[in-house]
Amino acid sequence: MGRRKVLEGLERGVLTQPWRGVVVHASDLLKLPTRAAAALLAVGQPVTLSGATSLALHGISAAGDRDVHVTVPYSRRIRSRTGLIVHQGGFRDQDMIEIDGLAMFSIDRALADFLCDGDKRAAFAAVDEAMRGLPPDHCAKLRENVRDCLDDRRDRRGIHRALMLLDLATGKAESPPESVLRLIVVEAGFPAPEPQHEITAIDGRKLFVLDMAWPTRRIALEYDGFAAHEERRDYDLKRDEQMQGRGWVTVRAAAADLRDPSRLLTDLRSAFDRRSGRAA
Known part of the structure:
Protein backbone atom coordinates (compact mmCIF):
# COMPACT_ATOMS: atom_id res chain seq x y z
CA MET A 1 0.00 0.00 0.00
CA GLY A 2 2.85 2.35 0.72
CA ARG A 3 3.46 4.41 3.84
CA ARG A 4 1.23 7.33 2.77
CA LYS A 5 -1.82 5.17 2.10
CA VAL A 6 -1.33 3.27 5.36
CA LEU A 7 -1.23 6.55 7.29
CA GLU A 8 -4.32 7.79 5.46
CA GLY A 9 -6.13 4.54 6.24
CA LEU A 10 -5.25 4.84 9.91
CA GLU A 11 -6.38 8.46 10.02
CA ARG A 12 -9.71 7.64 8.36
CA GLY A 13 -10.30 4.63 10.60
CA VAL A 14 -10.32 2.16 7.71
CA LEU A 15 -7.18 0.61 9.16
CA THR A 16 -6.28 0.08 12.80
CA GLN A 17 -3.16 -0.87 14.69
CA PRO A 18 -3.95 -3.40 17.45
CA TRP A 19 -0.26 -3.68 18.40
CA ARG A 20 2.90 -1.92 17.33
CA GLY A 21 4.14 -2.98 13.92
CA VAL A 22 0.86 -4.57 12.81
CA VAL A 23 -1.94 -2.95 10.80
CA VAL A 24 -5.27 -4.61 9.93
CA HIS A 25 -8.56 -3.57 8.38
CA ALA A 26 -10.73 -2.17 11.14
CA SER A 27 -13.73 -4.13 9.85
CA ASP A 28 -11.84 -7.39 10.43
CA LEU A 29 -10.67 -6.69 13.97
CA LEU A 30 -13.63 -8.51 15.54
CA ALA A 169 -15.72 -34.55 32.20
CA THR A 170 -18.03 -36.89 30.30
CA GLY A 171 -18.73 -35.10 27.02
CA LYS A 172 -22.46 -35.62 27.54
CA ALA A 173 -23.48 -32.07 28.50
CA GLU A 174 -25.54 -30.39 25.79
CA SER A 175 -24.10 -26.93 26.43
CA PRO A 176 -21.27 -25.22 28.35
CA PRO A 177 -23.72 -23.92 31.02
CA GLU A 178 -24.78 -27.50 31.74
CA SER A 179 -21.12 -28.40 32.27
CA VAL A 180 -20.69 -25.44 34.62
CA LEU A 181 -23.80 -26.46 36.55
CA ARG A 182 -22.43 -29.98 37.01
CA LEU A 183 -19.14 -28.57 38.32
CA ILE A 184 -20.98 -26.29 40.77
CA VAL A 185 -22.96 -29.21 42.13
CA VAL A 186 -19.92 -31.45 42.58
CA GLU A 187 -17.86 -28.70 44.20
CA ALA A 188 -20.73 -28.13 46.65
CA GLY A 189 -20.25 -31.69 47.88
CA PHE A 190 -22.94 -33.57 45.98
CA PRO A 191 -22.16 -36.86 44.24
CA ALA A 192 -21.45 -36.47 40.54
CA PRO A 193 -24.80 -36.65 38.72
CA GLU A 194 -25.40 -38.82 35.69
CA PRO A 195 -25.73 -36.59 32.60
CA GLN A 196 -28.46 -37.11 29.98
CA HIS A 197 -30.27 -39.78 31.98
CA GLU A 198 -33.07 -41.45 30.04
CA ILE A 199 -36.51 -42.18 31.50
CA THR A 200 -38.21 -45.04 29.68
CA ALA A 201 -41.63 -46.64 29.69
CA ILE A 202 -42.23 -50.28 30.67
CA ASP A 203 -41.96 -51.28 27.02
CA GLY A 204 -38.61 -49.54 26.65
CA ARG A 205 -39.86 -46.41 24.87
CA LYS A 206 -37.84 -43.29 25.71
CA LEU A 207 -40.07 -40.79 27.50
CA PHE A 208 -37.70 -38.07 28.74
CA VAL A 209 -34.02 -37.24 28.86
CA LEU A 210 -32.94 -35.49 32.06
CA ASP A 211 -30.06 -33.01 31.95
CA MET A 212 -28.63 -34.51 35.14
CA ALA A 213 -29.90 -37.10 37.59
CA TRP A 214 -29.16 -39.19 40.65
CA PRO A 215 -31.18 -42.27 39.61
CA THR A 216 -30.83 -44.19 42.87
CA ARG A 217 -32.35 -41.23 44.73
CA ARG A 218 -34.75 -40.32 41.91
CA ILE A 219 -33.61 -36.69 41.90
CA ALA A 220 -33.41 -34.78 38.61
CA LEU A 221 -31.63 -31.50 37.90
CA GLU A 222 -32.82 -29.59 34.84
CA TYR A 223 -31.17 -26.50 33.35
CA ASP A 224 -33.56 -23.91 31.93
CA GLY A 225 -31.01 -21.50 30.58
CA PHE A 226 -32.42 -20.77 27.15
CA ALA A 227 -35.18 -18.44 26.04
CA ALA A 228 -36.96 -21.45 24.52
CA HIS A 229 -37.79 -22.62 28.02
CA GLU A 230 -40.08 -19.60 28.45
CA GLU A 231 -42.21 -20.96 25.62
CA ARG A 232 -42.31 -24.48 27.07
CA ARG A 233 -43.03 -23.59 30.68
CA ASP A 234 -46.38 -25.43 30.61
CA TYR A 235 -44.73 -28.49 29.07
CA ASP A 236 -42.02 -28.48 31.74
CA LEU A 237 -44.60 -28.21 34.53
CA LYS A 238 -46.58 -31.11 33.08
CA ARG A 239 -43.42 -33.17 32.72
CA ASP A 240 -42.41 -32.44 36.32
CA GLU A 241 -45.84 -33.66 37.44
CA GLN A 242 -45.41 -36.85 35.43
CA MET A 243 -41.96 -37.35 36.92
CA GLN A 244 -43.38 -36.77 40.39
CA GLY A 245 -45.92 -39.48 39.69
CA ARG A 246 -43.00 -41.80 38.98
CA GLY A 247 -41.43 -40.90 42.31
CA TRP A 248 -38.94 -38.30 41.10
CA VAL A 249 -38.10 -34.89 42.57
CA THR A 250 -37.13 -32.30 39.94
CA VAL A 251 -34.94 -29.31 40.79
CA ARG A 252 -34.71 -26.62 38.12
CA ALA A 253 -31.81 -24.22 37.58
CA ALA A 254 -31.64 -21.05 35.49
CA ALA A 255 -28.78 -18.96 34.13
CA ALA A 256 -28.90 -16.74 37.23
CA ASP A 257 -28.09 -19.78 39.39
CA LEU A 258 -24.70 -20.09 37.68
CA ARG A 259 -23.81 -16.65 39.03
CA ASP A 260 -25.29 -17.22 42.50
CA PRO A 261 -26.07 -20.90 43.14
CA SER A 262 -27.21 -20.47 46.76
CA ARG A 263 -30.93 -20.92 45.98
CA LEU A 264 -30.24 -23.91 43.74
CA LEU A 265 -28.00 -25.64 46.27
CA THR A 266 -30.54 -25.11 49.04
CA ASP A 267 -33.26 -26.73 46.91
CA LEU A 268 -30.96 -29.58 45.99
CA ARG A 269 -29.98 -30.24 49.62
CA SER A 270 -33.64 -30.25 50.53
CA ALA A 271 -34.30 -32.85 47.83
CA PHE A 272 -31.46 -35.03 49.11
CA ASP A 273 -32.70 -34.70 52.68
CA ARG A 274 -36.18 -35.75 51.63
CA ARG A 275 -34.69 -38.89 50.11
CA SER A 276 -32.61 -39.53 53.24
CA GLY A 277 -29.44 -39.27 51.23
CA ARG A 278 -27.40 -36.31 52.36
CA ALA A 279 -24.92 -34.76 49.92
CA ALA A 280 -21.91 -34.93 52.21
Whole structure:
Protein backbone atom coordinates (compact mmCIF):
# COMPACT_ATOMS: atom_id res chain seq x y z
CA MET A 1 0.00 0.00 0.00
CA GLY A 2 2.85 2.35 0.72
CA ARG A 3 3.46 4.41 3.84
CA ARG A 4 1.23 7.33 2.77
CA LYS A 5 -1.82 5.17 2.10
CA VAL A 6 -1.33 3.27 5.36
CA LEU A 7 -1.23 6.55 7.29
CA GLU A 8 -4.32 7.79 5.46
CA GLY A 9 -6.13 4.54 6.24
CA LEU A 10 -5.25 4.84 9.91
CA GLU A 11 -6.38 8.46 10.02
CA ARG A 12 -9.71 7.64 8.36
CA GLY A 13 -10.30 4.63 10.60
CA VAL A 14 -10.32 2.16 7.71
CA LEU A 15 -7.18 0.61 9.16
CA THR A 16 -6.28 0.08 12.80
CA GLN A 17 -3.16 -0.87 14.69
CA PRO A 18 -3.95 -3.40 17.45
CA TRP A 19 -0.26 -3.68 18.40
CA ARG A 20 2.90 -1.92 17.33
CA GLY A 21 4.14 -2.98 13.92
CA VAL A 22 0.86 -4.57 12.81
CA VAL A 23 -1.94 -2.95 10.80
CA VAL A 24 -5.27 -4.61 9.93
CA HIS A 25 -8.56 -3.57 8.38
CA ALA A 26 -10.73 -2.17 11.14
CA SER A 27 -13.73 -4.13 9.85
CA ASP A 28 -11.84 -7.39 10.43
CA LEU A 29 -10.67 -6.69 13.97
CA LEU A 30 -13.63 -8.51 15.54
CA LYS A 31 -12.66 -11.70 13.71
CA LEU A 32 -10.58 -13.99 15.90
CA PRO A 33 -8.44 -15.38 13.05
CA THR A 34 -7.48 -11.80 12.10
CA ARG A 35 -6.52 -10.88 15.66
CA ALA A 36 -4.67 -14.17 16.02
CA ALA A 37 -2.64 -13.57 12.84
CA ALA A 38 -1.86 -10.04 13.98
CA ALA A 39 -0.68 -11.35 17.36
CA LEU A 40 1.69 -13.84 15.76
CA LEU A 41 3.18 -11.07 13.62
CA ALA A 42 3.46 -8.68 16.55
CA VAL A 43 5.31 -11.19 18.76
CA GLY A 44 7.46 -12.78 16.05
CA GLN A 45 8.88 -16.29 15.83
CA PRO A 46 9.13 -18.62 17.64
CA VAL A 47 5.55 -18.33 18.91
CA THR A 48 2.30 -20.31 18.88
CA LEU A 49 -1.32 -19.52 19.62
CA SER A 50 -2.34 -21.15 22.88
CA GLY A 51 -4.89 -21.36 25.67
CA ALA A 52 -8.38 -20.03 25.06
CA THR A 53 -7.41 -18.67 21.63
CA SER A 54 -6.18 -22.02 20.37
CA LEU A 55 -9.26 -23.79 21.71
CA ALA A 56 -11.62 -21.25 20.15
CA LEU A 57 -9.92 -21.76 16.78
CA HIS A 58 -10.41 -25.50 17.27
CA GLY A 59 -14.15 -24.75 17.54
CA ILE A 60 -14.54 -24.89 21.33
CA SER A 61 -17.12 -22.19 22.13
CA ALA A 62 -16.69 -22.51 25.91
CA ALA A 63 -13.19 -21.03 25.66
CA GLY A 64 -14.23 -17.61 24.41
CA ASP A 65 -11.85 -14.79 25.38
CA ARG A 66 -11.48 -11.40 23.72
CA ASP A 67 -7.73 -11.41 24.45
CA VAL A 68 -5.40 -13.34 22.17
CA HIS A 69 -3.18 -15.84 24.01
CA VAL A 70 0.21 -16.91 22.66
CA THR A 71 3.08 -18.93 24.10
CA VAL A 72 6.77 -18.26 23.52
CA PRO A 73 9.80 -20.30 24.70
CA TYR A 74 11.21 -19.61 28.16
CA SER A 75 14.23 -18.02 26.49
CA ARG A 76 12.15 -15.17 25.05
CA ARG A 77 11.27 -12.14 27.19
CA ILE A 78 8.15 -10.75 25.57
CA ARG A 79 5.71 -8.66 27.57
CA SER A 80 1.96 -8.91 27.39
CA ARG A 81 0.07 -5.87 26.20
CA THR A 82 -3.54 -4.81 25.99
CA GLY A 83 -5.50 -7.56 24.28
CA LEU A 84 -2.45 -9.81 23.86
CA ILE A 85 -1.46 -12.21 26.65
CA VAL A 86 2.01 -13.74 26.33
CA HIS A 87 2.78 -16.97 28.19
CA GLN A 88 6.16 -18.64 28.54
CA GLY A 89 6.49 -22.40 28.19
CA GLY A 90 8.29 -25.22 26.53
CA PHE A 91 6.84 -26.74 23.38
CA ARG A 92 7.90 -29.02 20.55
CA ASP A 93 6.88 -29.26 16.92
CA GLN A 94 4.59 -32.20 17.74
CA ASP A 95 2.67 -29.98 20.18
CA MET A 96 1.60 -27.69 17.34
CA ILE A 97 -0.61 -27.84 14.28
CA GLU A 98 -1.50 -25.30 11.62
CA ILE A 99 -5.08 -24.29 10.83
CA ASP A 100 -5.72 -21.79 8.03
CA GLY A 101 -2.08 -20.77 8.15
CA LEU A 102 -2.10 -20.10 11.91
CA ALA A 103 0.32 -21.96 14.18
CA MET A 104 -1.39 -23.16 17.35
CA PHE A 105 -1.26 -25.85 19.97
CA SER A 106 -3.01 -29.12 19.23
CA ILE A 107 -6.31 -29.49 21.03
CA ASP A 108 -4.74 -31.96 23.50
CA ARG A 109 -1.97 -29.54 24.52
CA ALA A 110 -4.31 -26.53 24.56
CA LEU A 111 -6.77 -28.36 26.83
CA ALA A 112 -4.00 -29.46 29.19
CA ASP A 113 -2.73 -25.90 29.62
CA PHE A 114 -6.22 -24.41 29.91
CA LEU A 115 -7.20 -26.96 32.56
CA CYS A 116 -4.19 -25.86 34.61
CA ASP A 117 -4.31 -22.10 34.32
CA GLY A 118 -7.56 -21.05 32.63
CA ASP A 119 -10.78 -20.05 34.36
CA LYS A 120 -11.93 -23.21 36.13
CA ARG A 121 -15.51 -23.18 34.86
CA ALA A 122 -14.52 -22.32 31.30
CA ALA A 123 -11.79 -24.99 31.36
CA PHE A 124 -14.18 -27.72 32.51
CA ALA A 125 -16.81 -26.68 29.97
CA ALA A 126 -14.11 -26.68 27.27
CA VAL A 127 -12.93 -30.24 27.89
CA ASP A 128 -16.54 -31.41 28.20
CA GLU A 129 -17.32 -29.74 24.86
CA ALA A 130 -14.23 -31.25 23.21
CA MET A 131 -15.49 -34.71 24.17
CA ARG A 132 -19.06 -34.10 23.04
CA GLY A 133 -20.22 -36.41 20.29
CA LEU A 134 -17.05 -38.50 20.26
CA PRO A 135 -17.33 -42.30 20.20
CA PRO A 136 -16.33 -43.82 23.57
CA ASP A 137 -12.94 -44.98 22.30
CA HIS A 138 -12.14 -41.56 20.82
CA CYS A 139 -13.23 -39.88 24.05
CA ALA A 140 -10.94 -42.19 26.04
CA LYS A 141 -8.08 -41.42 23.65
CA LEU A 142 -8.56 -37.67 24.02
CA ARG A 143 -8.55 -38.04 27.81
CA GLU A 144 -5.36 -40.11 27.58
CA ASN A 145 -3.66 -37.57 25.30
CA VAL A 146 -4.53 -34.66 27.58
CA ARG A 147 -3.25 -36.61 30.58
CA ASP A 148 0.03 -37.25 28.74
CA CYS A 149 0.37 -33.52 28.04
CA LEU A 150 -0.19 -32.83 31.73
CA ASP A 151 2.53 -35.34 32.63
CA ASP A 152 4.93 -33.54 30.29
CA ARG A 153 4.32 -30.07 31.74
CA ARG A 154 7.39 -28.44 33.20
CA ASP A 155 5.20 -26.07 35.24
CA ARG A 156 3.40 -28.31 37.76
CA ARG A 157 1.08 -25.62 39.07
CA GLY A 158 -2.58 -26.47 38.56
CA ILE A 159 -1.96 -30.15 37.76
CA HIS A 160 -4.15 -31.45 40.59
CA ARG A 161 -7.03 -29.22 39.51
CA ALA A 162 -6.58 -30.21 35.87
CA LEU A 163 -6.74 -33.93 36.64
CA MET A 164 -9.86 -33.48 38.74
CA LEU A 165 -11.63 -31.58 35.96
CA LEU A 166 -10.47 -34.07 33.33
CA ASP A 167 -11.80 -37.01 35.36
CA LEU A 168 -15.15 -35.27 35.91
CA ALA A 169 -15.72 -34.55 32.20
CA THR A 170 -18.03 -36.89 30.30
CA GLY A 171 -18.73 -35.10 27.02
CA LYS A 172 -22.46 -35.62 27.54
CA ALA A 173 -23.48 -32.07 28.50
CA GLU A 174 -25.54 -30.39 25.79
CA SER A 175 -24.10 -26.93 26.43
CA PRO A 176 -21.27 -25.22 28.35
CA PRO A 177 -23.72 -23.92 31.02
CA GLU A 178 -24.78 -27.50 31.74
CA SER A 179 -21.12 -28.40 32.27
CA VAL A 180 -20.69 -25.44 34.62
CA LEU A 181 -23.80 -26.46 36.55
CA ARG A 182 -22.43 -29.98 37.01
CA LEU A 183 -19.14 -28.57 38.32
CA ILE A 184 -20.98 -26.29 40.77
CA VAL A 185 -22.96 -29.21 42.13
CA VAL A 186 -19.92 -31.45 42.58
CA GLU A 187 -17.86 -28.70 44.20
CA ALA A 188 -20.73 -28.13 46.65
CA GLY A 189 -20.25 -31.69 47.88
CA PHE A 190 -22.94 -33.57 45.98
CA PRO A 191 -22.16 -36.86 44.24
CA ALA A 192 -21.45 -36.47 40.54
CA PRO A 193 -24.80 -36.65 38.72
CA GLU A 194 -25.40 -38.82 35.69
CA PRO A 195 -25.73 -36.59 32.60
CA GLN A 196 -28.46 -37.11 29.98
CA HIS A 197 -30.27 -39.78 31.98
CA GLU A 198 -33.07 -41.45 30.04
CA ILE A 199 -36.51 -42.18 31.50
CA THR A 200 -38.21 -45.04 29.68
CA ALA A 201 -41.63 -46.64 29.69
CA ILE A 202 -42.23 -50.28 30.67
CA ASP A 203 -41.96 -51.28 27.02
CA GLY A 204 -38.61 -49.54 26.65
CA ARG A 205 -39.86 -46.41 24.87
CA LYS A 206 -37.84 -43.29 25.71
CA LEU A 207 -40.07 -40.79 27.50
CA PHE A 208 -37.70 -38.07 28.74
CA VAL A 209 -34.02 -37.24 28.86
CA LEU A 210 -32.94 -35.49 32.06
CA ASP A 211 -30.06 -33.01 31.95
CA MET A 212 -28.63 -34.51 35.14
CA ALA A 213 -29.90 -37.10 37.59
CA TRP A 214 -29.16 -39.19 40.65
CA PRO A 215 -31.18 -42.27 39.61
CA THR A 216 -30.83 -44.19 42.87
CA ARG A 217 -32.35 -41.23 44.73
CA ARG A 218 -34.75 -40.32 41.91
CA ILE A 219 -33.61 -36.69 41.90
CA ALA A 220 -33.41 -34.78 38.61
CA LEU A 221 -31.63 -31.50 37.90
CA GLU A 222 -32.82 -29.59 34.84
CA TYR A 223 -31.17 -26.50 33.35
CA ASP A 224 -33.56 -23.91 31.93
CA GLY A 225 -31.01 -21.50 30.58
CA PHE A 226 -32.42 -20.77 27.15
CA ALA A 227 -35.18 -18.44 26.04
CA ALA A 228 -36.96 -21.45 24.52
CA HIS A 229 -37.79 -22.62 28.02
CA GLU A 230 -40.08 -19.60 28.45
CA GLU A 231 -42.21 -20.96 25.62
CA ARG A 232 -42.31 -24.48 27.07
CA ARG A 233 -43.03 -23.59 30.68
CA ASP A 234 -46.38 -25.43 30.61
CA TYR A 235 -44.73 -28.49 29.07
CA ASP A 236 -42.02 -28.48 31.74
CA LEU A 237 -44.60 -28.21 34.53
CA LYS A 238 -46.58 -31.11 33.08
CA ARG A 239 -43.42 -33.17 32.72
CA ASP A 240 -42.41 -32.44 36.32
CA GLU A 241 -45.84 -33.66 37.44
CA GLN A 242 -45.41 -36.85 35.43
CA MET A 243 -41.96 -37.35 36.92
CA GLN A 244 -43.38 -36.77 40.39
CA GLY A 245 -45.92 -39.48 39.69
CA ARG A 246 -43.00 -41.80 38.98
CA GLY A 247 -41.43 -40.90 42.31
CA TRP A 248 -38.94 -38.30 41.10
CA VAL A 249 -38.10 -34.89 42.57
CA THR A 250 -37.13 -32.30 39.94
CA VAL A 251 -34.94 -29.31 40.79
CA ARG A 252 -34.71 -26.62 38.12
CA ALA A 253 -31.81 -24.22 37.58
CA ALA A 254 -31.64 -21.05 35.49
CA ALA A 255 -28.78 -18.96 34.13
CA ALA A 256 -28.90 -16.74 37.23
CA ASP A 257 -28.09 -19.78 39.39
CA LEU A 258 -24.70 -20.09 37.68
CA ARG A 259 -23.81 -16.65 39.03
CA ASP A 260 -25.29 -17.22 42.50
CA PRO A 261 -26.07 -20.90 43.14
CA SER A 262 -27.21 -20.47 46.76
CA ARG A 263 -30.93 -20.92 45.98
CA LEU A 264 -30.24 -23.91 43.74
CA LEU A 265 -28.00 -25.64 46.27
CA THR A 266 -30.54 -25.11 49.04
CA ASP A 267 -33.26 -26.73 46.91
CA LEU A 268 -30.96 -29.58 45.99
CA ARG A 269 -29.98 -30.24 49.62
CA SER A 270 -33.64 -30.25 50.53
CA ALA A 271 -34.30 -32.85 47.83
CA PHE A 272 -31.46 -35.03 49.11
CA ASP A 273 -32.70 -34.70 52.68
CA ARG A 274 -36.18 -35.75 51.63
CA ARG A 275 -34.69 -38.89 50.11
CA SER A 276 -32.61 -39.53 53.24
CA GLY A 277 -29.44 -39.27 51.23
CA ARG A 278 -27.40 -36.31 52.36
CA ALA A 279 -24.92 -34.76 49.92
CA ALA A 280 -21.91 -34.93 52.21
